[in-house]
Amino acid sequence: GAVVSQHPSWVICKSGTSVKIECRSLDFQATTMFWYRQFPKQSLMLMATSNEGSKATYEQGVEKDKFLINHASLTLSTLTVTSAHPEDSSFYICSARDPRGGAQEPQHFGDGTRLSIL
Amino acid sequence: AQSVTQLDSQVPVFEEAPVELRCNYSSSVSVYLFWYVQYPNQGLQLLLKYLSGSTLVKGINGFEAEFNKSQTSFHLRKPAVHISDTAEYFCAVSSGSSNTGKLIFGQGTTLQVKP
Numbered sequence: 001g002a003v004v005s006q007h008p009s010w011v012i013c014k015s016g017t018s019v020k021i022e023c024r025s026l027d028f029q030a031t032t033m034f035w036y037r038q039f040p041k042q043s044l045m046l047m048a049t050s051n052e053g054s055k056a057t058y059e060q061g062v063e064k065d066k067f068l069i070n071h072a073s074l075t076l077s078t079l080t081v082t083s084a085h086p087e088d089s090s091f092y093i094c095s096a097r098d099p100r101g102g103a104q105e106p107q108h109f110g111d112g113t114r115l116s117i118l
Numbered sequence: 119a120q121s122v123t124q125l126d127s128q129v130p131v132f133e134e135a136p137v138e139l140r141c142n143y144s145s146s147v148s149v150y151l152f153w154y155v156q157y158p159n160q161g162l163q164l165l166l167k168y169l170s171g172s173t174l175v176k177g178i179n180g181f182e183a184e185f186n187k188s189q190t191s192f193h194l195r196k197p198a199v200h201i202s203d204t205a206e207y208f209c210a211v212s213s214g215s216s217n218t219g220k221l222i223f224g225q226g227t228t229l230q231v232k233p
Contacts, residue, residue, distance in 0.1 A: 006161070032218045043208065043226045044162075049218065093161050097219040104169045106152055107212075107219055109161035 003027055004096050006110025014118055015086060021079045021113045023050075023094030029074035030096035034107065035067075038091040050077040050094075084117045091115070120145040122211050124224035132232050133201055139194040139227045141209030149211045151192040152221070153183055156206040165207075168192060179203070204231045 003026040011019055023033055031052045036044040048069050049057040056069035066088075068080040077096075081088050091114055095107040125140040143149065150169050154162040166177025173185040183194045192209060209224040 004161075034220065041228075043223045046220070049220065091159075095162075095221075103219065104150065104167075105219065106164050106167055107221055109154075109163070111161040112159065114159060 004094065004108045004110045006094055006113055008113060009111060010114045010116075012116045012118065013084065016083055017117075019081045019084055019115060021081075021092055021094075021115075023077045023079070023096070023110055025075045025096045025098075025108075028096075028098040028100065030077075031074060031099060033071060033077040033094055033096045035069060035077070035079050036093045036095070038093060038112075040091075044093060047079075050079075052077075081115065084115070086117045089115055089117045120147075120149065120211050120213065120222045122209050122222055122224035124207075124209055124227050126227050127225065128228045128230065130230045130232060131199055134198045136197050137195065137199050137203075137229065139207050139209075139229065141192045141194065141224055143190050143192065143209075143211045145190075145211060145213070147213055149213060151183075151185060152210045152212070153177065153181070153192075153194050154208045154210060155179075156208065156226075158205075162208065165194070199229070199231045201231050201233060203229060205229060 005024045007022045033050040035047045047062045050069045050071040052071045071077040093112040095109045097105050121144050123142045131137045152167045153165040166175050168175045168185045176182045181196050207227045210221040
């Protein structure tokens with residue numbers, strides 16, 4: 001079945017560092033990928049829709065300059081947390097859907113990235 | 119606008135007992151409904167989905183859900199839970215006319231299976 005790979009699974013870095021998270025569709029091409037943020041014991045909050053070859057669509061309240069999204073190929077989207085601070089610490093998850101399945105195809109999720117900013 | 123409400127934030131249950139996790143949705147258009155499970159520090163895994171047709175949907179790990187249009191509900195059930203079912207469960211909805219499959223999630227329900 002469709003697989004989405006996310007890397008790294010865990011990252012710890014100092015405040016002020018920029019961190020890049022990769023999301024890959026392994027056996028299908030995804031023109032659209034989604035990035036979510038999840039706080040402990042809470043649901044997934046959609047941050048943005050990543051569109052291959054064009055600008056990402058950000059949800060209300062999400063800082064575009066803080067969370068840079070690049071979808072340069074049909075199998076890779078990246079989320080860069082720029083100048084990360086402790087409040088950016090969270091669990092970030094991406095998802096993608098195989099377009100060959102049409103509107104009925106479910107989203108497939110990566111295993112998530114635990115980001116801890118010291 | 120679409121929304122999803124999971125009525126129970128936590129559901130404690132003993133092993134081998136039946137369980138129901140409740141989900142209600144609101145939407146002005148046709149929808150697809152999903153249940154996902156999340157184990158600690160992992161992404162989401164699809165349990166089952168309702169697209170059309172039979173209102174009773176069977177999924178993996180012995181779970182099933184019933185779509186009730188009149189009550190706008192999509193409750194998840196399992197006749198006998200195991201310790202390994204302890205996890206976070208999310209109900210989600212997407213528009214039937216969506217080209218992207220964008221999901222709206224409920225708040226999640228923590229299923230705690232006790233021995």
